[in-house]
Amino acid sequence: MTEPEQRWRPIRLMPAFKFAISRAAETSCVQAENMRLALDRPELINHIELARLRLVYQDTARYAQMCREQLSRWRGECVSPEQHALLDQLEQLVEQWIADTRAILDAANALLANA
Template identity: 65%
Template sequence: MTKPEQRWRPITYMPAFKFAVSSAAETAHEQAEHMRLAIHQPGLINRVELARMRLVYQDTALYADMCCEQLRRWRVECTTSEEAKLLDQLDVLTQQWVEDTNAVIDAVKTLLDEGKGKAFKPS
C-alpha cells in the first residue's frame, strides 16, 4: 500500500481524535491477544486469513505512524495544561496501539513462515 495523504488537523480535533485512536487501539489490543494465543496453534488460522490480516495491520501501522506525527505537531500548538495532559494520555494510548499492531504483524509473519510448504487447509 502506498502511504495515504495526511491532512494535519488543528488541535481542536483532539477529543474526536482520542475517540478514534481509543477504538483502534482497543481493536489492535484484542487482536494482539488473540494472536498471542494462536501463535502456539499454527494450524488454527488459514494462510488466506493470515495474508489478509497482514495487509490490514500493515495499513494500520501506517495510520498509527501518522497519528504519532499528528501528536508531535500538536505538541507545538499545545497552549494549556489540559491540552498537555490529554496529549500525554494520547501518547501512551498511541504507543500501545503501535506496539499491539506490531505484535499482530510479527505473529502473522511467524505463522506464515511456519506454514510455508504446507497445503492450503480451510478453517
C-alpha cells in the same frame, strides 16, 4: 500500494481524535492477544486470512505512525494544561497501538513463515 496522505488536523479536534485512536488501539490490543494465542495453535489459522490480516495491519501501522506525527505537531501547539494532559494520554495510547500492531504483524509473519 500508495501511501495515505497526511492531513494535519487542528488541535481543537484532539477529543475526537482520542475517541478514534482509543477504538483503534482497543481493537489492536484484542487482536494482538488473539495472535499470541494463535502462535500456540497455528493449525487453527487459515493462511489466507493471515495474509489478509497482515495487509490490514500493515496499513494500520502506517496510520498509527501518522497519528504519532500528528501528536508531535500538536505538542508544539498546546496552550492549556488540559491539552497537555490529553496529549500525554493520546501519546500513551498511540504507543500501545503501535506496539500491539507490531506484535500482530510479527505473529502473522511467524505463522505464515511456518506454513
